Amino acid sequence: MQAESICVVGVGYVGLIQAVGLASFGLAVKCVDLDAGKIAKLRNGIPPIFEDGLEDALQSVIAAKTISFTTDVAEARDCDLFYVAVGTPTSERTGNARLDYLEAAVSAIADVAPVGAVIAVKSTVPIGTCAALQARLDRDHADKRLAIVSNPEFLREGTALKDFFNPERIVIGSASESARQRVRESYAAFDQRGIPMILSDTSTSETIKYAANAFLATKVTFINEISDLVETVGGDIDDVARGIGLDSRIGPQFLRAGPGYGGSCFPKDTLALATIGRRHGVQQQIVETVIRINDSRRFHILKRIELAMGDKLSGKRVAVLGLAFKANTDDVRDSPAVDIVHALLEEGAEVRAFDPVAKFTVDHRAYQQCESMADACEGASAVLIATEWAQFRSFDFSAVEPLVARRYMFDMRRIVDIDADWASRWDIERIGSSLKRASA
Numbered sequence: 001m002q003a004e005s006i007c008v009v010g011v012g013y014v015g016l017i018q019a020v021g022l023a024s025f026g027l028a029v030k031c032v033d034l035d036a037g038k039i040a041k042l043r044n045g046i047p048p049i050f051e052d053g054l055e056d057a058l059q060s061v062i063a064a065k066t067i068s069f070t071t072d073v074a075e076a077r078d079c080d081l082f083y084v085a086v087g088t089p090t091s092e093r094t095g096n097a098r099l100d101y102l103e104a105a106v107s108a109i110a111d112v113a114p115v116g117a118v119i120a121v122k123s124t125v126p127i128g129t130c131a132a133l134q135a136r137l138d139r140d141h142a143d144k145r146l147a148i149v150s151n152p153e154f155l156r157e158g159t160a161l162k163d164f165f166n167p168e169r170i171v172i173g174s175a176s177e178s179a180r181q182r183v184r185e186s187y188a189a190f191d192q193r194g195i196p197m198i199l200s201d202t203s204t205s206e207t208i209k210y211a212a213n214a215f216l217a218t219k220v221t222f223i224n225e226i227s228d229l230v231e232t233v234g235g236d237i238d239d240v241a242r243g244i245g246l247d248s249r250i251g252p253q254f255l256r257a258g259p260g261y262g263g264s265c266f267p268k269d270t271l272a273l274a275t276i277g278r279r280h281g282v283q284q285q286i287v288e289t290v291i292r293i294n295d296s297r298r299f300h301i302l303k304r305i306e307l308a309m310g311d312k313l314s315g316k317r318v319a320v321l322g323l324a325f326k327a328n329t330d331d332v333r334d335s336p337a338v339d340i341v342h343a344l345l346e347e348g349a350e351v352r353a354f355d356p357v358a359k360f361t362v363d364h365r366a367y368q369q370c371e372s373m374a375d376a377c378e379g380a381s382a383v384l385i386a387t388e389w390a391q392f393r394s395f396d397f398s399a400v401e402p403l404v405a406r407r408y409m410f411d412m413r414r415i416v417d418i419d420a421d422w423a424s425r426w427d428i429e430r431i432g433s434s435l436k437r438a439s440a
């Protein structure tokens with residue numbers, strides 16, 4: 001057995017970054033995924049996801065022969081450390097995170113893993129999951145003495161590689177000291193740089209992950225509520241955010257007002273935390289309120305658009321710029337932009353959308369994803385900016401003035417330059433500001 005051989009099971013957004021990152025430290029990494037299409041692409045050096053710098057990083061670890069790809073976990077039987085990064089999506093029935101992919105992956109690993117192997121869970125899982133997995137392994141594979149470790153992931157999509165190489169902390173939870181040390185050893189490059197390592201039990205580690213996401217979601221929701229207040233009482237939400245964020249006890253991050261948080265993590269993880277709290281009879285009232293406020297935010301935005309467009313969206317053409325849940329990713333999971341597209345279609349609007357990277361299809365005759373901003377703006381009575389892509393920030397909208405039916409824009413991300421020359425000819429609505437009418 002090669003002691004340094006590591007396997008990553010599930011190479012989506014988290015697993016692939018973990019695998020490429022560890023391989024770039026010179027560790028031998030085997031990647032396993034059930035999706036044969038994904039594995040075929042990866043073998044050819046093509047990342048199945050859009051992530052800054054990933055293609056180059058992937059190709060260099062392939063060239064260095066420190067990474068390999070397979071659909072068969074049995075090919076990893078010589079590995080002594082398995083990272084599991086399969087999905088844990090929301091259960092429609094309970095609101096909690098689904099564990100069927102994780103349980104299947106851990107069973108498959110346990111069947112092939114050598115004696116004494118360590119299985120580190122990177123997936124975000126309800127508190128108590130790792131302890132339950134350990135109990136199951138102790139019962140079903142007692143002779144193998146396998147150890148479960150909770151090693152939550154904190155990367156953000158769009159900056160995932162950068163986050164991997166510059167973690168602010170690494171959390172390693174386990175009942176087994178030697179298992180914790182095996183995981184820590186794989187992060188030796190970070191240990192040497194003095195990155196804080198939090199060594200704990202599995203419940204603490206699992207709770208850290210949920211508490212971190214819930215806290216950040218709360219921060220975003222807080223600034224969004226203050227932004228609603230500013231819209232009514234006057235003022236500038238960006239200056240308010242700056243004014244509070246300069247207080248080091250508050251900090252400047254996650255204070256950008258917008259259409260509400262989305263993505264594959266915050267909505268799912270806040271809901272799971274609230275469900276876990278209720279299940280244990282310890283209601284997480286702050287988180288529950290945050291979820292409720294965030295859910296209703298999409299309606300609040302739609303109402304403002306309706307009001308500005310004369311209360312009727314039916315038959316009107318709307319350009320939606322941005323589909324991804326945030327800039328620099330192709331991920332549309334729980335994207336506010338996608339929810340707004342659905343809501344507009346339900347109201348009878350015709351939607352022409354554009355995103356530089358993300359693809360979103362909906363089988364509706366009134367929806368079309370366009371190849372350019374100009375194409376999306378053709379005949380539009382409203383231009384909505386739903387994702388903060390840099391190219392929308394710098395775009396000179398005078399180029400689409402001859403194309404649109406009305407020069408009305410709703411900037412949900414507060415990125416356009418309202419002092420630009422073209423902006424003086426548009427009615428511009430922004431989150432956190434009252435309507436700015438065209439001066440001409």
Ligand SMILES: NC(=O)c1ccc[n+]([C@@H]2O[C@H](COP(=O)([O-])OP(=O)(O)OC[C@H]3O[C@@H](n4cnc5c(N)ncnc54)[C@H](O)[C@@H]3O)[C@@H](O)[C@H]2O)c1
Nearest residue numbers: 010012013014033034035085086087088101105123124153
């Ligand atoms: N996406 C993020 O930014 C992020 C960040 C931190 C934590 N997380 C958590 O990490 C986990 C993974 O998230 P993701 O976004 O990478 O998911 P993903 O859907 O992009 O990737 C999951 C991968 O696992 C594969 N898979 C499923 N079952 C498998 C099995 N039995 N064997 C092998 N492969 C299998 C799927 O084919 C898929 O490629 C989730 O729990 C999520 O909450 C995600």
Ligand SMILES: O=c1ccn([C@@H]2O[C@H](COP(=O)(O)OP(=O)(O)O[C@H]3O[C@H](CO)[C@@H](O)[C@H](O)[C@H]3O)[C@@H](O)[C@H]2O)c(=O)[nH]1
Nearest residue numbers: 153154155156157220254255256258261262263265325326
């Ligand atoms: O000031 C802000 C910051 C974020 N958001 C929104 O909040 C959501 C989440 O953004 P972000 O955290 O940047 O994206 P994710 O890639 O989902 O990353 C979060 O979720 C991951 C999965 O758990 C964690 O690993 C990361 O630490 C955590 O930041 C998105 O809809 C953003 O548009 C705002 O509206 N305003």
